[in-house]
Amino acid sequence: RHSMLPRHVQRLGRDWITHWNGSQMLTLNSPVSSCMRWARLSPPWATFPLPIPADFSTNWRLPPVFGPWRQFQNSNWHLDNYMQSSCFHLPNPSMKSEGEEPLTKRRRLSGQHDTSTPDEETNQKEASCLSVAQNEGKHSSKKGTIKRNWEYFCQQSRTMKISENKESDQSSTESEATFDFTVMSYNILSQNLLEDNSHLYRHCRQRLLFWTYRFPNILQEIKQLDADVLCLQEVQEDHYRTEIKSNLESLGYHCEYKMRTGRKPDGCAICFKTSKFSLISSNPVEFFRRDIPLLDRDNVGLVLLLQPRFHCKTNAAICIANTHLLYNPRRGDIKLTQLAMLLAEIASVAPRKDGSFCPIIICGDFNSVPGSPLYRFIKEGKLNYEGLAIGKVSGQEQFPRGQRILSIPIWPKKLGISQNCVYEIKQQQKEENAGEKLEGAKLDNTQEIVIASEKLSSKLQHHFKLSSVYSHYFPETGIPEVTTCHSRSAVTVDYIFYSAANDDSTAQPGAEDSFHGGLKLLGRLALLTEKDLWTVNGLPNENNSSDHLPLLAEFRLIER
Numbered sequence: 001r002h003s004m005l006p007r008h009v010q011r012l013g014r015d016w017i018t019h020w021n022g023s024q025m026l027t028l029n030s031p032v033s034s035c036m037r038w039a040r041l042s043p044p045w046a047t048f049p050l051p052i053p054a055d056f057s058t059n060w061r062l063p064p065v066f067g068p069w070r071q072f073q074n075s076n077w078h079l080d081n082y083m084q085s086s087c088f089h090l091p092n093p094s095m096k097s098e099g100e101e102p103l104t105k106r107r108r109l110s111g112q113h114d115t116s117t118p119d120e121e122t123n124q125k126e127a128s129c130l131s132v133a134q135n136e137g138k139h140s141s142k143k144g145t146i147k148r149n150w151e152y153f154c155q156q157s158r159t160m161k162i163s164e165n166k167e168s169d170q171s172s173t174e175s176e177a178t179f180d181f182t183v184m185s186y187n188i189l190s191q192n193l194l195e196d197n198s199h200l201y202r203h204c205r206q207r208l209l210f211w212t213y214r215f216p217n218i219l220q221e222i223k224q225l226d227a228d229v230l231c232l233q234e235v236q237e238d239h240y241r242t243e244i245k246s247n248l249e250s251l252g253y254h255c256e257y258k259m260r261t262g263r264k265p266d267g268c269a270i271c272f273k274t275s276k277f278s279l280i281s282s283n284p285v286e287f288f289r290r291d292i293p294l295l296d297r298d299n300v301g302l303v304l305l306l307q308p309r310f311h312c313k314t315n316a317a318i319c320i321a322n323t324h325l326l327y328n329p330r331r332g333d334i335k336l337t338q339l340a341m342l343l344a345e346i347a348s349v350a351p352r353k354d355g356s357f358c359p360i361i362i363c364g365d366f367n368s369v370p371g372s373p374l375y376r377f378i379k380e381g382k383l384n385y386e387g388l389a390i391g392k393v394s395g396q397e398q399f400p401r402g403q404r405i406l407s408i409p410i411w412p413k414k415l416g417i418s419q420n421c422v423y424e425i426k427q428q429q430k431e432e433n434a435g436e437k438l439e440g441a442k443l444d445n446t447q448e449i450v451i452a453s454e455k456l457s458s459k460l461q462h463h464f465k466l467s468s469v470y471s472h473y474f475p476e477t478g479i480p481e482v483t484t485c486h487s488r489s490a491v492t493v494d495y496i497f498y499s500a501a502n503d504d505s506t507a508q509p510g511a512e513d514s515f516h517g518g519l520k521l522l523g524r525l526a527l528l529t530e531k532d533l534w535t536v537n538g539l540p541n542e543n544n545s546s547d548h549l550p551l552l553a554e555f556r557l558i559e560r
Contacts, residue, residue, distance in 0.1 A: 144536050145543045152523035152554075179308045179316075179557040180522065181276055184227035185363035185496050187324070187484070187548035188218050189540070190234040190266035200486040200547070203538055211239065214545035219247055221544075225525070225552055229306075230271040231322035231363035237265045244269075258284040262298030268322045268364070270304050280305040280317060285345045287326075287338045294411060297326050297334055301342045301364075303349050308557060316559055319350040319357075323364040330400060332393020335367065335374055336385070336460070337411045343421040343462045359519045359557060360464055362497040365548070368394035369491055370472040370480075378497055379466055385410070386458035396491075408458045421462040467504070469496040469524050469553040481527035484548045485539045490530035496551050501558045518558055525552035 191211045194201065201209060208214070222230065230253065235244060237259045245255050254274050259267035272279075285301035301323035308316055323342050326334050342362075350357045368374040372395030377383035385393075386408065391400025409419065418424050472481050472492055483494040501518030527549060533539060539547045 144541060146528060146532055146536055148528065148549075149526045150523055151526050153521060179310045180554060181228040181308070181557070182226075182552060182554045183229045183231065183320070183361055183363065183496060184222075184225060184550055184552045185231045185233075185322070185494055186222075186550040187233040187365045187494060187546060188235060189214070189546040189548065190236045190264075191239065192236055192265055193234060200488055201540070203487050204540055208540055208542060208545070214540065215239070215243060217543060217545035221550060222248070223251065225550060227552055228273045228276045229320055229361075230269070231320065232269040232271070233322070233324040233365045234266045235269045237267065240267075240269065254279065256282045256302060256304060258300045258302045260298045260300050261286050261288045264298060267300055268302045268324055270302050270320055270322050272304070272306060272320075276309055277306040277318075278309060280307050281349065283345055283349055285323070285342055287341055289415070292412060292415060294334060294337060295415075297331075297338075299324055299326050299338055301338075301345070303342070303345050305349050305358075315352075316557065317350075317352075317358045318557065319346060319360045321346050321360070321362045321364075323362075323366075325365070325367050327367045329367075329394055329396035330391045332374070332388075332390045333406055333410050335394055336377070336383075336406075337415070339366075339374065339378070340411070340417055340421045340460065341415075343464070344417045344423050347422045347463060357464065357499070360466070360499045361519070361555070362466065363495070363551075365494050366394075367396065367493050369396060369493065371395060375495075377460060377462075378495075379468060381462050381464065381466070383460045384458055385460065396493075410460075419457065419460055421460065465499055466497040467500045467521075469498065469521060469551065470527060474529070479529050479531075482530050482533060482549070483527060483551065485530060485533040486547045487538070490533065490538070492527075494548055494551055496553050498553075498555065520556040520558055522554040522556055524554070525550070527551075 191214070194209060230248070235257065237257075240255075240257055245257070248255055248271050252273050252275060253271040255269055255271045256279075257267060257269045259265070281304070283303040283305075285303060287295060287297060287299045287301070289295040301321060303319065303321045306318050306320060308318065310316075321342060323338075325338050328334070346360060346362070347357075350360055352358055362378075366374065366378075373383055373385065373388060373393050375395070385406045388406050389400065390404045390406055391397060393406070411417065416424050470481060470492075473479065474481065481492055482490045483492045484490065498519045498521065501520050504518070504520045536543070539549070
């Protein structure tokens, strides 16, 4: 039938087929350049039927011929010499998506030299106090899932493990002066945005992307992690109204929601357990301003002031903020302005009567990577943006296109927000109050303020001493943690920032506490590496139905 082929090659399709882990495999003891997969097209010498699943990708191409026929004929075939570098993988109809990451991802990840095992990665010590819950393997016994360990900080903390039967009772040894609670930040992936950006999810099986499949998984994650406060991003309005709100209320949450102001029908939600908190105020923040051309995007934020339900001090309060900043990597000017607007709202909500701030937690998808100028501004409280390229603000692109420099100032004066990220009316009142105490030197002080403002015109500041719950890199290996993973990228863009108490050893070195009391980080749900996530086919997958991981931290409120 195929007279041009050697006889022993013609027999291969009939006689030299073996099954290897549920897939048909052929092996050649002469190494081939790479492991190639054939689909839709069967080789001319293959006389056996080749079943192809209906949902299998059609992007595969037939590999080139292996060189001159004489060299191919002289090759010595052995089925018992299995080598990855010399295999043909013919897809089986029952092939699952788990572990089958896109070829580009597999090539890139294969170059990583990860010398530590999964168990070693999760049993790290951080700041000489971090311990990892014992007897918990990273990989779950359930196929296609990865278990995330609960990391706790040993000093004055209780061991807390995330499980379906997580204990919710507080330790009996805790004093009445402390209040422990958990906060989750989770971008749940709006269905509308998923469908508008379907190119990011080509690695996913189609059925996993339907909302009817995704929502039960997301709800199950929320139930299992059982956080006292939820900060959710990309919450689609119709889903929130018909399903999300009612389901969360049945779990004991009170929900506050702010929808985006443009055509995108999603927004941010903050939900809290009514058994742990009561609502003092809810303050939505709209980043769109019709009269300011710079602010033509419809992102939003939400700031709540909550009162803990405990009997230590009746005036105790915690400020919780949630936002989803603009994605566009080349519009750092908009990102910084949106962040300044959020910080100004927090500064107006969080002050106490004595002029200090109550403890603050800021959650969200900031569309900025660790170490970027925007990230450093949040943690360090200052940023000199003179000469900073607009495309380098968020650090999303290694080689940003366009090198337009940030203007000085970034936003116009009519926005009403100062370079200290507070509403200018409040700042003027503060300056007036300070001026009343120093009436004799009022004129000189005014001149100094004007001169100082001119010198600091390219410097942004804020008044909060913020720490990050996560360290963003695994301590011993230096491998980055990942909060989002899809076909295009795997990076950290989601954060939980908090105002740390003086005795919090997990806060960044040198941080000083300007608060009366503060928050102590007791523990956190460990993040994963990109390599870990591609073992379950990235995100979303069968068990994790967003392209982001939920972040979870436990805090203790310390009152002075």
